[in-house]
Amino acid sequence: MKSLLLITCLAAGYTATAQNRTPGDTLRSPLSSGPGKALIRLYAPKASEVKLVGDFTRTPIALTSDGQGIWKTEIGPLRPDYYTYTLIVDGVRTLDPKNASIKQGIASVENVVLIPGSETAFEDVQNVPHGELRQVWYSSSTLGRMRRMHVYTPPGYEKGRDSYPVFYLLHGAGDDDSGWSTIGRAGFIFDNLIAAGKIKPMVVVMPNGSMPTEPGTPLNMSRMRDLFSSELLKDILPRVEAGYRVKTSPADRAIAGLSMGGFQTLDVVLSRPELFTYAGVFSSGFFGPSIDEAETKYSKSLNDKDFNSKKKLFWIGIGKDDFVMEANRKTLALLDKHQIRYQYKETEGGHTWINWRQYLNEFTPMLFR
Template identity: 40%
Template sequence: MTKNLLLSFILIAMLGFAARAQEALFGAQQIVSPEVNADGTVTFRLMAPHAQTVQITGDFLPTEKMDTPMGQMDGPGKAALTKDDKGLWTYQSAALKPELYNYSFIVDGFTTTDPNNPFLIRDVASATNIFLIGGGHADLFKVNDVPHGSVTRRWYDSPGLGMDRRVTIYTPPGYESSKDSYPVLYLLHGAGGDEEAWINLGRTSQILDNLIAEGKAKPMIVVMPNGNVIQDGAPGEGSKGFYKPQFMVAKTMDGTYEANFQDIIRFVESNYRVKADKAHRAIAGLSMGGFHSLHISNNYPNTFDYVGLFSAAIMPREDASGKMYSDFDAKLKAEMDNGYQLYWIAIGKTDFLYDANKEFRAKLDAMKMPYDYVESEGGHTWRNWRVYLTEFAPKLFNQ
């Protein structure tokens, strides 16, 4: 093959590749969805000329009752899109308040994501699109032009669990260039979550960056572990490879996690510049993570000066046993007598755990155990938990 013939062959191959790439590019839907309008309404669009029905479901719509593994709960509502003569389906929302929202399309009964919106989050095994209406507290969820911290995924040795495990760690702006030591917040996820939950669904790094920049929160390290003791890492990120995440896996609330939590603290305090004392440690979590925070803090009463229970499960299941859950009232009294700076409880008025939290507060009242209480609208949702973090973090390490 001559040199000129070889060059011609290469040129033809490159042109063919470029044509295929352009075909993939221009074959995609050239549609804006969602489009946030100046009046706060949002327009959603989907090109589906052969579809018979298209609906949208999302947390910006009125709630509907739905069956879940935790029983009947409020879930996102649905609304119908309208179709034009070209097969373009459209829905325009009412004016929305500042918030981070999620949504999906339902096409002829099949739930799917919006092909024109590449921004998604995974909650347990469900992926949904997101969009943000700025303003108010929602500005804390945005990436703003402020100094930024770092987010790393580290592996720590857990002798008690017999494996190396993955943990997500946020370090505040300036950590790498300074010699300062920092306080630590251990932030725990709920059932079905993992070490990715708070950083992705909870917007932890954005919230902390913004609060610190505004002078509303102390610079702190935030440690977000995996609370599922049979996993070394999140599905797709650990040694078990790719598999469908489950809402509740084995051994999540049987005391094993609480009994081995000190492995995480030892790793952090051996590998990061931290103030390794009770006054500079906080622990908080949502739902199952609130349950873990409650029982870790009362089993190790000289470890944390700040405790946050976000929509927390309170009492162990009937089949759970062991020393982590024994002598519950006595441990609470020991924690109270030992002293702490803040015991913070928050829950939504329609949360399915509301009554359990009400009973728990009655127990604390009878003991005269001090706590702060926040009651919000809504239920067992990330919309509440993100806000709880924005309210809890500024209260930490101010003594």
């Protein structure tokens, strides 16, 4: 009797499942639809409007319906790279449920789509030795709570005894410590550069530069800058130097960041110039009122005749269409005024990971030489 009941229930369940099948069950998205192109599709039979937004378009792209509940649009042609996007269904932002590749931030999640091509080789998974990426929790005395950072160790670290130079790599506003290792592709970029002999093996620390804020409180960049600086110096550096085989001289330390992380990098480098011999600022500068206080806040470093001799590399890169270009230019003018030397690169594009991954690939080989 029990066996008969089980068979009856399974049969009923199978029938119900079959009856509830929809065109969305076998739908695939995204799909390659030609060189530089991808087809994005969504099953939403009750939707009246579906749009797509992403870092490859300045305006939302409307999807069209086939009348059977399937909405679609083709993106491209785009330069081969990794891009992010989300869908807006009747005004509500949502993920593409058929695409499991995602990038998470502190308050949002986006899908990732790859437009394949030889141009992405530097950031792709290649058949080379791979390092390890760890999620490391530590106690922050600055914030009075547990915090997380991602740490990359190069191939061979576990089996060796050597000490390595250390590179602190900072993300931008809206992201967390996972940003550089997900959409930033940092671990794969380091693996490929090491395998090609273009960089020295190094430990890379990717901390969470986003400081906790009260709900509804406007983002205060100066406050986040000061909190992060305190946490980096009091909590993160000591934790890394106690827990990893890293060298501790300034010549073996580098720091770089994008957008908010670039702002934080400028703050640390000009507040504590003795700590880092290498620095990189991607798509950033002193934002808003911070440019007015910079000359006073960092007067000691700006007027230090020995500042340039303490830096082997001070690299600044930005896209021509970046919306922070004005802040960047004001920052360069301040550095020029005080005869602070730097290398500057202006590229195509805007405030996107497309540029930041390229900057990382170009910047890292100049470290620890």
